[in-house]
Amino acid sequence: AQSVAQPEDQVNVAEGNPLTVKCTYSVSGNPYLFWYVQYPNRGLQFLLKYITGDNLVKGSYGFEAEFNKSQTSFHLKKPSALVSDSALYFCAVRDPAGASKIIFGSGTRLSIRP
């Protein structure tokens, strides 16, 4: 069964510093991996995805994520945090075999202090 874990409920970073939001996954075969962001009272917005190819994927708003197959991780990163990056971030995994479900992690609240 596929699963995804976000070990940190909250990450606090000073504006201008680099940020990392952690995600690990479990799925049979090669996964589809996603990051989404949720602002208050809004739906989830897509940030980036890994399907195949380069392990470093770039997405919206300057975010990037690195797929590490040996560590089954897909951590979200940004070189320089902005206060406006403060939001709830979700990692998600999909088994590409067949008509599969998309499972989300528990979410990590990112707080960027000025």
Place this chain on the structure above:
Amino acid sequence: DAGVIQSPRHEVTEMGQEVTLRCKPISGHNSLFWYRQTMMRGLELLIYFNNNVPIDDSGMPEDRFSAKMPNASFSTLKIQPSEPRDSAVYFCASSLTKAFFGQGTRLTVV
């Protein structure tokens, strides 16, 4: 495309009443998902459809919950009878590869 459209945006109902949530997916998408979001449980997958066929409903909490997808452009999630613990934000999402989410329905059962 207008994206995934959910209605209503907000619903307040009394315990015991029937509630129907509606979703119009993005045209051409072949998968549709219903999720529930609460502070305690986070984002839970309730059920998903592929090509209008329910594939996995193991996340549906009780028999009070049911979902249908009569055609490729419409899905409903029904709760009957509703209970206060059903209060949550319910999201619909559609997908080819990545999921596109609607704005959600905030359900309050009093």
